[in-house]
Amino acid sequence: MLAALFSQRHLTRNILVAMALGIALGVGLNLLGVDAESPGFLVGQVFPTIGGIFVRLLQMMVVPLVLFSLMTGTAALDDVRKLGRIGIKTLAFYLGTTALAITIAIGLAVLVQPGAGFTLNYDHDFAVSESPPLAQVIMDIFPTNPIQAMAEGKMLQVIVFAILFGIAMCLAGEPGKRVLAIANDLNEIVMKLVMILMLAAPFGVFALVAKTFALEGLSAIVALGKYFGLVVVALAVHAFVSYGGILKLFTGLGVINFFKMMRRVQLFAFSTASSNATLPVSLENAEHNLGVKPSIASFTIPLGATVNMDGTAIMQGVATVFISQALGIDIGIQGYLMVILTATLASIGTAGVPGVGLIMLAMVFQQVGLPIAAITVIYGVDRLLDMARTAVNVTGDAVVSVIVAKSEGEFDQAVYDADEPEWQKD
Template sequence: MKKYKSLKLSTKILIAMVLGMILGLLFNKEIAILPNSIYTPMEAYFFAPVGKIFINAIKMLVVPMVFVSLVNGISQIGDLKKLGRVGGKTVGFYLITTSIAITIGLGLALLINPGANASLPAADIAFKAKESVPFTEILVNMVPTNPLKAMVEGNMLQVIVFSILLGMAVTSIKKEKSKIILSFFDALNDAVLKMIDFVMKLAPLGVFCLISKVLATLGLSSILNLALYMMTILLALALHLIFVYTGALMIFTKLNPIVFFKKFWSVMTLAFSTSSSNATLPVTMETVEKKFGVNKSILGFTFPLGATINMDGTAIMQGVATVFIAQIYNMNLTIPQLLTVILTATLASIGTAGVPGVGMITLTLVLESIGLPVEGIAMIIGVDRILDMCRTVVNVTGDTVVTLAVAKSENEVDEEIFFANEESLQVNFSE
């Protein structure tokens, strides 16, 4: 028990996932190693309630996390006049790459159809799809008439718009007046992140219950659907990393991508192990300054902003997961709904904190935006830990590529440092 308590959260979740998979397969109706008479009470009094509590805890954090993270992130930009060229380029790059990422995810999912012909247990939940709303009406309804009502009802597009406007307003008022607001939201942001930390401590038990229930009740053929879902996301992440980021690096910086990935590999492995853009941020910034020769004035702006609004890996997961869950529920997504997913996932990435597991939280608002049940998350959350590690690598790499592109356009990259031998550079990775 002492050894278990000393393990990292990611390790605990992986252990819980493996144990849950083993127990679920032992209870599986088609294998029937353990009798159903044991599974039935365990499902009623343990698997189902604990899994539901975990899902409810995730849903509870959606509104406060998005609202506080957005207001805090926008406010920290500072004087809006200082954004200028650098701010416009940075935000533009981030939003474009995120839109491309979600499009790749949706496209691959629609091509591969990972949820086709599956019969996962969550699909048995009584559910009636909402009628699709015209895209123009969605744009009009993005502006709330009552922001508090939008928060109570969980209308996340309206919450996002209000949060952005409030963040911009805070940066526009006099400094002495905005200090109190900035201090409040900064502290509130820390409190919300701590709440997420509390909820994620429940993750090993929640994952164990959810994956056990799923594997115990689904057919063996449906396990292949879950594996196909994972493969679809991993393929989309690889395509985005290799083609979009490498292409952007070659087109906008004219720098050698081989040199880039060779020097950045240590940061990518750190991002994989921590599953957190924020945890990787100090080492990422130090690497980009000392190994790539980017001026502090650029990376000091682009990286903190990127850790808040640039989540391409998360956007890919949300696209694939949305299509997968829709196929499980036999719901055909229309063109307006697909456009809504792209818009919602792009905007949702702005409010995604760079900590493990938050992608599952923001996925709820993407599902709700097109009328899919949040309960569908139960089908995929058990395998999300591995995917979270992979998409964090994509998120961190995206921040760095955009930083290099913006810095190169401002002539703030020292190419002598970029092409210098790595052995001659000193970078501290002990943090």
């Protein structure tokens, strides 16, 4: 009975139950006086330890999963020119959806006016890391030491090395085929390890969610309720309407089936608030439940986890309008266009930089003349919103992967049309 409870078949149900229990316990503890100043042993030690171990186990899988899957996927492409075509399509869709996301956010914010009547107080110091020059960002994509890049988790550098190694395997003839066979075996083993780690997911999700709501509570949401609610609505519109429409338009596939297959990935993204930590689950889901062939998924999913930030772009759009309205500053149509352009380009330009969401928001504020210190006003609820926007980000990664795979003939229709996800089958 215990084995059935924690089996892959019931994993989605168990994660939902764990999340609900975590929220209930976290809010209850917060109402009893638990906060960041006095977290207590349970919230300060037990939950961070359990949740931290779970996230570390997921992060442990990221580099080997990306390395082997991208190597094998690239080597499987007989035509190297095909890889360039796939890359252009992928980046075009990622940039396009990011621009659409922030446009929707600004449009809703101008309509709803979340900052109207809000008394702004930002008399606090706010330090944000300075974003590097564009030339440095471009150079940092290419590793000087691939082993060091793997050790430090610099995913863009790992991606570049894996692609180049895969191309070399493709061009090396018989030696390349022998190495490819080994890489395929290693990739299968890594995927199996991911499935094993998934069994611990309900415990990790419970601890992470309980800790977050115990420390943040509902008071922060109430204080910034209009802003918080609008960001959530904008995220939902983009996740279901925009992505659903784009998927239907470019592929003709059933949208409902897509979201049914995405449930577990979205839950993982919500609980971890990290696209990189969710990457193993995203990649496994794209290949085994969405019908994306490994040659495509191994490129689009890791790249999306690194550069696709539609959820963050939505937060930036709403935050810019919210702060400008609270300060009584009219940034005008030109300012809104500048926000769209800056956030879209920054989604790639600041990839891999720590604290990327705040850096991007600071860059946007600078472009339209808003005080960077005002970021402190929304910082209190950002952790909760970060969970939701990460779920949107991974959804976008999957949508683009399916579109690119369908256009390249690297798509398995039978897998996509399955009545139930792979993890629910006996």
